[in-house]
Amino acid sequence: MAVEEEAENESDPEELNRILRDDDGSVKDEKKQEFAAFPYTPYSIQTDFMNALFRFLDKGGVSMLESPTGTGKSLSIICSALQWLVDRKQKKVNSGSSSDDKVVVDGGEEDESEPDWIRNFTVVNDDKETIRNNRKHAKEKRPFQGGEVSVRKHEAASGGDDEVNEQEFCLEEYESEEDSSSSSSKRKPPVGGGGFYTSSEDDEEEDDKDEEGGLKVFYCSRTHSQLSQFVKELKKTVFAQNIRVVCLGSRKNMCINEDVLKLGNVGRINERCLDLQKKKSSQVSKKKNLGTNVRGGRTKASSCRCPMLRKQSLQREFKAEILQREAMDIEDLVQVGREMRTCPYYGSRRLAPAADLVILPYQSLLSKSSRESLGLKLKNNVVIIDEAHNLADTLLSMHDAKVTMSQLEDVHSSIESYLGRFQNLLGAGNRRYIQTMLILIRALLKPLATTSDRNLNGGNSGLDTSKSSKPCGGCSMAIYDFLFSLNIDNINLVKLLAYIKQSNIIHKVSGYGERVAMLQKDPAAAHEETSKLSSFRAFSDMLVALTHNNGDGRIIVSGQQGGYIKYVMLTGAKLFSEVVDEAHAVILAGGTLQPIEETRERLFPWLPSNQLQFFSCSHIVPPESIMPISVSHGPSGHSFDFSHSSRSSTKMIQELGLLMSNLVAMVPEGVIVFFSSFEYETQVHTAWSNSGILRRIMKKKRVFREPRRNTEVEAVLRDYKEAIESGRGAIMLAVVGGKVSEGINFSDGMCRCVVMVGLPYPSPSDIELLERIKHIEGLGDSESSSKPSLTLVDDSYYSGDVQAGFGVLKSCRRRGKEYYENLCMKAVNQSIGRAIRHAKDYSAILLVDARYANDPSKRTSHPSSKLPKWIKDHLIYSTKGYGDVHRLLHQFFKHKNVEKSS
Numbered sequence: 001m002a003v004e005e006e007a008e009n010e011s012d013p014e015e016l017n018r019i020l021r022d023d024d025g026s027v028k029d030e031k032k033q034e035f036a037a038f039p040y041t042p043y044s045i046q047t048d049f050m051n052a053l054f055r056f057l058d059k060g061g062v063s064m065l066e067s068p069t070g071t072g073k074s075l076s077i078i079c080s081a082l083q084w085l086v087d088r089k090q091k092k093v094n095s096g097s098s099s100d101d102k103v104v105v106d107g108g109e110e111d112e113s114e115p116d117w118i119r120n121f122t123v124v125n126d127d128k129e130t131i132r133n134n135r136k137h138a139k140e141k142r143p144f145q146g147g148e149v150s151v152r153k154h155e156a157a158s159g160g161d162d163e164v165n166e167q168e169f170c171l172e173e174y175e176s177e178e179d180s181s182s183s184s185s186k187r188k189p190p191v192g193g194g195g196f197y198t199s200s201e202d203d204e205e206e207d208d209k210d211e212e213g214g215l216k217v218f219y220c221s222r223t224h225s226q227l228s229q230f231v232k233e234l235k236k237t238v239f240a241q242n243i244r245v246v247c248l249g250s251r252k253n254m255c256i257n258e259d260v261l262k263l264g265n266v267g268r269i270n271e272r273c274l275d276l277q278k279k280k281s282s283q284v285s286k287k288k289n290l291g292t293n294v295r296g297g298r299t300k301a302s303s304c305r306c307p308m309l310r311k312q313s314l315q316r317e318f319k320a321e322i323l324q325r326e327a328m329d330i331e332d333l334v335q336v337g338r339e340m341r342t343c344p345y346y347g348s349r350r351l352a353p354a355a356d357l358v359i360l361p362y363q364s365l366l367s368k369s370s371r372e373s374l375g376l377k378l379k380n381n382v383v384i385i386d387e388a389h390n391l392a393d394t395l396l397s398m399h400d401a402k403v404t405m406s407q408l409e410d411v412h413s414s415i416e417s418y419l420g421r422f423q424n425l426l427g428a429g430n431r432r433y434i435q436t437m438l439i440l441i442r443a444l445l446k447p448l449a450t451t452s453d454r455n456l457n458g459g460n461s462g463l464d465t466s467k468s469s470k471p472c473g474g475c476s477m478a479i480y481d482f483l484f485s486l487n488i489d490n491i492n493l494v495k496l497l498a499y500i501k502q503s504n505i506i507h508k509v510s511g512y513g514e515r516v517a518m519l520q521k522d523p524a525a526a527h528e529e530t531s532k533l534s535s536f537r538a539f540s541d542m543l544v545a546l547t548h549n550n551g552d553g554r555i556i557v558s559g560q561q562g563g564y565i566k567y568v569m570l571t572g573a574k575l576f577s578e579v580v581d582e583a584h585a586v587i588l589a590g591g592t593l594q595p596i597e598e599t600r601e602r603l604f605p606w607l608p609s610n611q612l613q614f615f616s617c618s619h620i621v622p623p624e625s626i627m628p629i630s631v632s633h634g635p636s637g638h639s640f641d642f643s644h645s646s647r648s649s650t651k652m653i654q655e656l657g658l659l660m661s662n663l664v665a666m667v668p669e670g671v672i673v674f675f676s677s678f679e680y681e682t683q684v685h686t687a688w689s690n691s692g693i694l695r696r697i698m699k700k701k702r703v704f705r706e707p708r709r710n711t712e713v714e715a716v717l718r719d720y721k722e723a724i725e726s727g728r729g730a731i732m733l734a735v736v737g738g739k740v741s742e743g744i745n746f747s748d749g750m751c752r753c754v755v756m757v758g759l760p761y762p763s764p765s766d767i768e769l770l771e772r773i774k775h776i777e778g779l780g781d782s783e784s785s786s787k788p789s790l791t792l793v794d795d796s797y798y799s800g801d802v803q804a805g806f807g808v809l810k811s812c813r814r815r816g817k818e819y820y821e822n823l824c825m826k827a828v829n830q831s832i833g834r835a836i837r838h839a840k841d842y843s844a845i846l847l848v849d850a851r852y853a854n855d856p857s858k859r860t861s862h863p864s865s866k867l868p869k870w871i872k873d874h875l876i877y878s879t880k881g882y883g884d885v886h887r888l889l890h891q892f893f894k895h896k897n898v899e900k901s902s
Ligand code: SF4
Pocket: 251, 254, 255, 256, 257, 260, 272, 273, 274, 276, 306, 307, 308, 309, 343, 344, 345, 346
């Protein structure tokens, strides 16, 4: 099944344009920018979108553009932003103001009949040739010098497998620059030794800083499939051949080392890849110390133990090859990498500085450490963040850190055993820092040991909880209070982090552990090493978190899941300002970006509302192609209430079953039903199965259920599609926030009716959610940065009491409550947006719960008011009972059937 298709304009665009003009009753004659790269006749809303984006890019600053899913948003972004890019480069060249942009003028005869930007594209191709030649020249000048052979020799000479080589694992003496200011005899910390990296950070170097491509557009989205879809749209335009494009992905998606890839898990793949480089890097460094003739320079990649990254020359050829071809997505890059037997992950990273358009996942762009490691410079460039509907939460979750009790124990025992072996060989500096690490870990373990004993209320947790939100055990605290309570506030964490980073202690300690395990012929050694590295990484991530500003987040200590400490970032303003301050323009695009004000307050509160540029367009479907109804009553007259306290009642589940039995008899082809959670879906499915309702439904349509495991989703969707195409019809029981609710295209018969069961509010028993709600409630208040604005009515929600969580929500005055409702409605909008995918599509949308049907004018905040405009404007509030719903649906599908057959 295709993933996240954009509007299919090729389906008679003239006809669709006519519909749009008829619908608004006027032919638009306003003089607007031409977007010659747009491959079809654009709909008027697409023209409006492109014009707005072009204007916003000209002006710079922060802008938000909203265009419903299925309206060709990606294509509009491509044609507007890239034309702006080319125009801007052209202007600079014309004014002779930038040497960067020579790329668009030199060489070639110009065809005067073509617009400037088309002519420029031709020249860019010439530039590709120049780059190729330069590369060839560079290759000739810097022949590969056989590093692989010398590395192997060194491997053979470096101690063998039958003993622990002290020199290999012993730390070199360490003193921080501060400590060593009075003594020049001791070794300074190695620069770029690369012993430490946080989980959001790599530390590889690139040596291709010679090709800065000038003005760039960075386009990012959340998932790899969304990025691939974007490249697919890009390929429909002339830009695919004529500007330099690079797609950056994760190792999980781009690694071609089968041994590493089979580790399966993202974290383990990252660890293994980096470890392959670290090990060899440290060996190379040792060779230097031993006077071995290793070719100089920082050639980490060429000395890598991964065979796909040994030859720099192949990496250069990969780069030259990609520059010659049209835009490629991740799969294409992987294919080329396999053919050339060189790593596409690192190969594509080398291309970024020279690219005009860099396509990358959120994480790579929004995390400062990732940007730095990738060498991405936002200065005066354009950043487009697509699918930005949850940007604030996504950004914050990237900066969370979590370490479990077993990970801390793992790190502690590894360091202790290392210290036991090397104590006499280590200098005073190393011993001091290692002891400090042990003290710190023991302190962190203390409250966890207590909570994991489930002694939540009586035991000595080691925390002074007078300043926490819970007397003991599971609790949340500000950073300073946490450190103070554990008596570790006197430890200089910044210095300790610098030591961990520069001394390479993580790899020394885990490498030693691995060697010992191997000598003991432990078959699990390889896995242990990777998990040790993960434990070290989680620990160091937590140290980084503890150095954040006190008011930026909260520390949560929980006894659940074996015990863990988590840092929850609460404010994204500072993080986002790093992007905004650098870039010329930051564009947030999405299907639904409401509520704008909440996003502004959370991400760029410094920006006055009137300086935020906003554009929103309606859907390309005519109103008669959607039938949104709020369904308040079931066929037997029972009122629908799927709130937490009522949804499990037999009567409620039975009534929903009756509704579904009725729908499957009336709705053609596919029906998708969204539940708030897998647990509730299971509960309903079991009840329907026991009561015989499921059998009734299955007489009309095949029933499919969204699997919990992502790997099984594709097979289920394939069967679902086959059942529909065979004429049998199908119903899919899916879950809000699951795979089906995001990123999958359910166009046409795949979904003729989408049913949203209840309001999928997140569980108020979630301590992290409550911390965010408290923080947001306090936004705008003068003292909010230092303390939560709420006085909790009851702390018992920390042990998972939902009702107490609701109590907290009731204490909120405005923003906190709004945020909670927004979370729910964003999830609803994301799910129901699956149904209408192009202008000729049609679908019914049923919002099943009496709370959707309440009169919105009677409440200041109402769930339905947060629906997308194109649904909200046509929503039918069915308050007269199910008869109305049945009649409306019957008419709708009858009418669509007539249209189809005529
Ligand atoms: S260098 Fe590339 S191919 Fe080798 S392990 Fe790392 S990502 Fe995989």
